[in-house]
Each structure stands twice: as structure tokens, then as C-alpha cells.
Amino acid sequence: MKKGTLKQILLITDGCSNKGEDPSAVAALASQQGITVNVIGILEDDQSEDPTGLQEVEDIAMSGGGVSQIVFKQALSQTVQTVTKQAMTQTLQGVVNQELKQILGPKESLEELPPEQRGEVMEVVEDLGETCDLEVLVLVDTSASMHNKLPTVQESLIDLSVSMNARIGRNRFAIYSFPGKKKDIDKVFDWSPRLESISSVFPKLTSGGITPTGPALKEAMYQFGKKSLKRSFLRRDESNIEEAGY
């Protein structure tokens, strides 16, 4: 089986979209293109209950084939990783499930196997999760209400990179923020294997209550096909051949 690259969009937001197309629809489209959409909703520290607006978080992830979680600021670091890893396993499990169906017939899936055999299949899934390449585009909501959360977001993204780079497979990360100054999204950090070097702080926050989550997701989707990405992967390939020399 050829090991492909897993593509994910990680949306970090604290509110409801209010402009442009329905983010769930865009997420469904992304999912069709092989891009998983994960969503993390951040709560205010003093919020005791989930505001109704955050229901959208779950909806987007559901139609994007991804994972969603709603957390307080303090738990963000750990959540970012859990969500990313869970979504990887979920995607890979989907792939393995399809293979299983081809071998064992349309009715068979991982859940239909007895526990003993399931263990062996999960080992394969785990192997794939460890060795596959991963591209994560992080899309951060930088509307005014996110102001005091952005330092934590930045920290948790560095942490994500530490975790993912402990894997055997290769990683690429990019960070975009929305709403952008002129466009739907602004580039904060271009595709790179590591995030430890994020020195640029998130751009100045946009005041006003616009949260165009849908258009931002759509724009983010296009970033996966960009030339710069292919080129940088080629470069990485060359260097990897050297490394493989020992």
C-alpha cells in the first residue's frame, strides 16, 4: 500500500460564523477533496455553559469528516494534539476499512470483526499513523473576542509541532488567520516542517463582528494545492535521500 499524505485543516475559533457561505457545506466539500476538517472551539474562562453558537463547531467537523472539541483556554495544548491525532486515526481507519471491505465483502468493517482480529488491524492503523506524511493547515479566528486567547493558541501550536515531529513520518504546517485584511484569510506562517520558529505574532486583530468562517475555510482548502508546497516537498525529498544513506 502506498503511503499517502494526510491533509487536515484545523480551525480554531470561539464563535459562530456570520458571513458568507455555510461553513459546514465548505467542510463537506473539503472532505470530498480528501481534506479533513477539525474544529476546536475555545470557551471563555468564566463561561460555565456552552453558548449555542458553538454547536456549529461540531457541525463543521462532522461534515468535514473530522473531530471537534470544545475546551477552555488552559486545556488547549493537549486538545490540539488529541484532535489532530484522533482525526489521523479516524482517517486512516476509514482507509483501512475500505480495504477491508474490498477483501472481506461490503458488510465487513473494523467494528464487525471480533476483538482479536481487530487488534491486528489496529496495529496496521497505528503503523500508518506513525509513518504517514501529514499536512496541517491551521486556521485561526482572529476576530476581536479571540484577543486574549491568541498567545495560548500560539503556544499550543508550537507544542503540536513538537508532538508531531516525534513521529517517523514527515510533517508540514501552515498558519492562516481570518478574517484577513483584504482577502478572506491572511498568511501568518508558510508551509514548514516545524512551528518552533513562529516568531511572528498573530496580526493585529480585526475589530468588528465579522466572522466569515465559510469563505475562510474555502480559501484554506486551496492552499493545499499551491506550488510552493510541492516545491518544498521536493526539496525535502532530496535531503531525505541523503539522510537515508546510513
Add this chain to the structure above:
Amino acid sequence: MNPTSKKQGINVRPGDVINGKWHHNRYVILKQLGQGAIGSVYLCESNGKKAALKISDKGSSVTMEVNVLKTFKKVQGNRLGPSLLDVDDWIDPRGRTYSFYVMEYLKGEELSTFVRRHGQEWLGILMLQLLEDLSNLHKQGWVFGDLKTDNLIVTHAPRRLKWIDVGGTTQIGRSIKEYTEFFDRGYWQMGSRKAEPSYDLFSLAMVMLHFYHPKRFERGSSPEKTLMRKLRNTAPLKPYESCIYKALTGKYMSSDQMRQDLSMILMQRKDTNTSQNTARRPNVQTSRTVRGNTPKPNTNSKKQPRQEHPTLESLAIIVVVFLFYFLYLILG
């Protein structure tokens, strides 16, 4: 409804019965033992025997944990952790499927409670036991990963440290599956999250620190400095300082190295223990010299005449011998 709680929404209450879909075993739930990122653990009863049952709606995660428990079985019986008894699925009355596994119920005290009750000297000894187990695990190609105080219990007979949650156990060379920030060297920016023996040793050192800082502490802007300052300022850990320092900075390549250092410290500690308690000075050596020289003239004055005795005694013996010899000569 709360989406986070919805995800772990397994509503199992004491008295409920869980029937296995595949192996048809019957488990009666007695009480909840704990709740983690992946599912909940319950005390249950089956055929009159108590066992721990972990149930989750995340089937894949359960399967992964079961895989780890199975490898433990291969490694060396059930010394390393609870042994695996059963793996199965359960379909609840509403038709939803959950995965669960049943393991041996280990009855014991939490590490911190145990040490507080039985004395601090246990901390080092239990860590020594832990290092032995870790060494075995590492030799089999695995790293424990999520090593933290909560995951360690002390069983009563024999008094032995055992680990209970194996969810973080990872093959060496891969990325750590599960961890807790405070015990994670990645969080402290002291190394990667790659599964290697030194990763576990860092966590073990943090377990020792955590015992004296049960509320944990923040890493601050320069994590390494914070950590070192805490280590230096924790007086009871002074004897272990060099050992903990080496573990935190990744100087130990294997748990055996650390075990050697730690057992040396523990063997040495016995005689310095009393002086430490009275002086409570971090530096053991100075307190020892101070005690030797000045403060207790009483014991000194008692000792010194005794030390002079031997010469007097031998003189007396010689005199007596001569006296007898003299008498012998006269009488003879």
C-alpha cells in the same frame, strides 16, 4: 447538551449488567473507579470475582490499549501491570455499541497517600522498584509514556509499586501516544516526545518532584530554570538532587544507570538520615563536620579517657605478669 460530555457519555451505573457480545461473559458493575481521556473504569464482578472494567465509545483506542496489555503479558507475566482478562463489545439498551476490556483489579493505595502514611524513605525505594520495571519494559522495546503519580499504586502484600494505566505505552522510536503536561519533557522544553528510555526517566524524576509539590507549578517563561529552581529549593529531595538532575537533563541513557545511582544514594543515606532530620540543613557534609567538632563536649570527654585506657591497661597487665613471675621465682 454539552458536546464534551456527550462524547464520553457512557451511562453505566452500579447494578447495571454488561454482557459481552462475542464472549458472552456477564459483568455486574459495582462502582466507578475513575475516568480518563479514553473511557471510564469500573469495579465489576463476574463469577464472584472482582475485576476492573474499562469501557469506551472510542473502539479504536480501546483496541490499542488492549494491544499494549497483550504485549505486557508476553513481556513477563503480569508483574508490570494489571493482567488482561477479557476483551469484548457491549450493546447498551439503546443499541449503541461500546468496546470494553476487563483486567485484574489491583487493590492498593495511591503512591502519594502511601508514602505520606508510611514514611518518606519509601519514596526512593519505590522509585527503585519502578526503575527495575522500566528497565524490563525498555529492554522489550517499549516506553511507558504517560508516567505520572496518578498512574502508580502500591499494592499491600507485597508492598510493591504497580502501574495501572497503560494507555501511553509506546514502541521505542515512535512518538509518545499519551502524556500529561507536568510530567512531559516536551512541555518543559527539555527534549522531544520521541519514545526513548530517557523520556520515562524524566517523568520519573517529575513524579519525585510532584510528591513535594502536589499542586504542581507553572513552567513560566524559562521552563528549565523554573524546574531547576524547584529542584534546588525542595529540601527533602536534596540527597537525590544529582540523580534527579541527571534524569531531567537526559543524562541517563538507560534506567539501569539511574537505578545504580539511586540505590547508591539510598544505601548512603542511612547514616546521614538522623543528622539530616535534626539539622534540616541542605548540605549534609557541613552539618556532619559541625557536629563532629564542637557542639557536644560531653560525649567527647567521656570517650577520650576510654581511649587512653588501653595503654594503662597494658601497663597494668605487664605489672601483674611481672608480679606473678616474681612470685613464681620466689616461690619456686
